Amino acid sequence: MxxxxxxxxxxxxxxxxxxxxxxxxxxxxxxxxxxxxxxxxxxxxxxxxxxxxxxxxxxxxxxxxxxxxxxxxxxxxxxxxxxxxxxxxxxxxxxxxxxxxxxxxxxxxxxxxxxxxxxxxxxxxxxxxxxxxxxxxxxxxxxxxxxxxxxxxxxxxxxxxxxxxxxxxxxxxxxxxxxxxxxxxxxxxxxxxxxxxxxxxxxxxxxxxxxxxxxxxxxxxxxxxxxxxxxxxxxxxxxxxxxxxxxxxxxxxPLWREHRLYQADFLLRQYGFAFDDLIFDEEGNLPARADPKLLWALAHPERFPIEVNSASREELLRIPGIGPRSAGRILKRRREGKLRDLTHLGLPKALAERAAPFILLGGKRPAFQPTLWGIA
Ligand code: SF4
CATH class of the missing domain: 3.20.20.70 (Aldolase class I)
Structure with missing residues (x-):
């Protein structure tokens, strides 16, 4: 050979x-x-x-x-x-x-x-x-x-x-x-x-x-x-x-299990989540029906809506659809003027729609309110 x-x-x-x-x-x-x-x-x-x-x-x-x-x-x-x-x-x-x-x-x-x-x-x-x-x-x-x-x-x-x-x-x-x-x-x-x-x-x-x-x-x-x-x-x-x-x-x-583990792992390493924030099913597994961050947000209605114009970086990172890079972008845009609608967030449309039910912009709910993917 x-x-x-x-x-x-x-x-x-x-x-x-x-x-x-x-x-x-x-x-x-x-x-x-x-x-x-x-x-x-x-x-x-x-x-x-x-x-x-x-x-x-x-x-x-x-x-x-x-x-x-x-x-x-x-x-x-x-x-x-x-x-x-x-x-x-x-x-x-x-x-x-x-x-x-x-x-x-x-x-x-x-x-x-x-x-x-x-x-x-x-x-x-x-x-x-x-x-x-x-x-x-x-x-x-x-x-x-x-x-x-x-x-x-x-x-x-x-x-x-x-x-x-x-x-x-x-x-x-x-x-x-x-x-x-x-x-x-x-x-x-x-x-x-x-x-x-x-x-x-x-x-x-x-x-x-x-x-x-x-x-x-x-x-x-x-x-x-x-x-x-x-x-x-x-x-x-x-x-x-x-x-x-x-x-x-x-x-x-199934590959979705690997995917959920990576999502949870990112929350632990880059989003300031603690292990105790993760939501597991009765068998101790991450549920298939939604990503771990969305599940956490749905389980904690007392933490939302979050006013994007005054939220800390840590609070922004708790909002579904907002990650470390987009949180940084939002903080920068905020210094240039008040954010009043979803387009001001600078997020791709799908992520802005994901964030919409969990945020306030200038004290108001954004106009767009999607259904929560059938899992609310
Ligand atoms: S996973 Fe185990 S069996 Fe396979 S190469 Fe490594 S030590 Fe050897």
Whole structure:
């Protein structure tokens, strides 16, 4: 198998983002030379084309949802560091890839698998002088020296928790240990980036719906990580069954559940919502019928209507249809004169109509009053 055939297989395999190979299909594209390139957003908000690839799809672990789990009959391939570094450098030099996302299965000792990944990234940085974006997965249980090296080389590092608690993880894997291997590695990464003074961002990912966990459990854990470890992002990946795995007959998680989790997560990170503001159903899940912000607004009629001309930024962010950017725009427009009708908000029509039932403009309800999407 030549270098580019390997890249095809291990780029394709990285759609599962091992180590959390749950099968969610990201919006990937094949570039015009046929390699898998993924659009991604860097920590600074800039969009980049990432080569997302595994160092190896060989793994000794047994995660029940994963296409790369040990014992599954699939072709196992491993890149040597110089092969992968050379392939990436060529794609970068030709303008096909602007960044690298590198993960790996774990075959043999964790430190050996980690060393191969670090050697690849070192070559990319030092031999090929690549200064762009690198997201490096830290394998569960990696030692402190490897974690520190990852932090020095990458712009973003991640350790995937997969599940929100030890009990839920034990339903997915007999090999992985939640507190020591997963959370412990994240905690070590946070401590080391502070000690090294390297402001790399740190993320994690949850497989949603594979272990019977509720949205409440997932978001409670994410909230603890945002507060305790200054995590930049949690990613939520709807479980999709992979043939010939123990969960092949387990129902796929609907994508709307993943979407609701992202909406709730944005409220926690960017809208000033607390975990206790989120509304869950009897099973502890975010209801499908409306987004979490609208549900909160409907459950708190005492907080509305809000006078847009005098509201604080925090109050504006509680209004359905108004986000951090539009709140900033409204505050700016307010300095230029009183806002008297919906068009003065500078919102797209659909969002202005969403906000209308919850606001006052100059002491008056805006003229437009839509029905509340049948859920009031
Ligand atoms: S550790 Fe688990 S999720 Fe990661 S590649 Fe191995 S089996 Fe898959």
């Amino acid at each position: 030549d270098l580019w055939q390997k890249l095809d297989v291990l780029g394709q395999a990285a759609q599962y983002d091992a180590c959390q190979g749950c099968g969610t299909q990201m919006h990937r594209v094949r570039d015009d030379i046929g390699r898998w390139i993924y659009p991604a957003v860097r920590p600074d908000g800039k969009r980049v084309r990432l080569l997302k690839v595994l160092q190896s799809n060989a793994c000794q672990n047994d995660c029940a949802y994963c296409a790369h789990r040990s014992g599954r009959d699939t072709r196992r391939i491993t890149f040597q560091p110089d092969e992968l570094a050379r392939a990436f450098a060529e794609l970068a030099q030709r303008g096909y890839a602007e960044g690298l996302f590198l993960s790996s299965g774990i075959c043999g000792r964790v430190d050996q698998a980690t060393e191969r990944m670090l050697a690849t990234v070192e070559l990319v940085r030092r031999r090929y002088q690549f200064r762009g974006y690198i997201h490096l997965k830290i394998l569960p249980g990696a030692d402190e020296a490897s974690i520190a090296e990852s932090i020095k080389l990458a712009d973003r590092v991640s350790v995937n928790l997969e599940a929100p608690s030890p009990e839920r993880l034990s339903a997915l894997s007999r090999n992985k240990e939640f507190e020591r291997q997963l959370l412990g590695t994240l905690e070590a990464a946070n401590r080391l980036r502070n000690e090294l003074g390297r402001p790399v961002s740190m993320t994690t990912q949850f497989v949603v719906g594979a272990a019977g966990e509720s949205d409440r459990e997932i978001l409670a854990t994410a909230t603890r990580l945002y507060r305790g470890l200054a995590l930049a992002r949690a990613f939520y990946s709807a479980f999709q069954p992979v043939p010939e795995t123990p969960l092949e007959d387990h129902p796929a998680t």
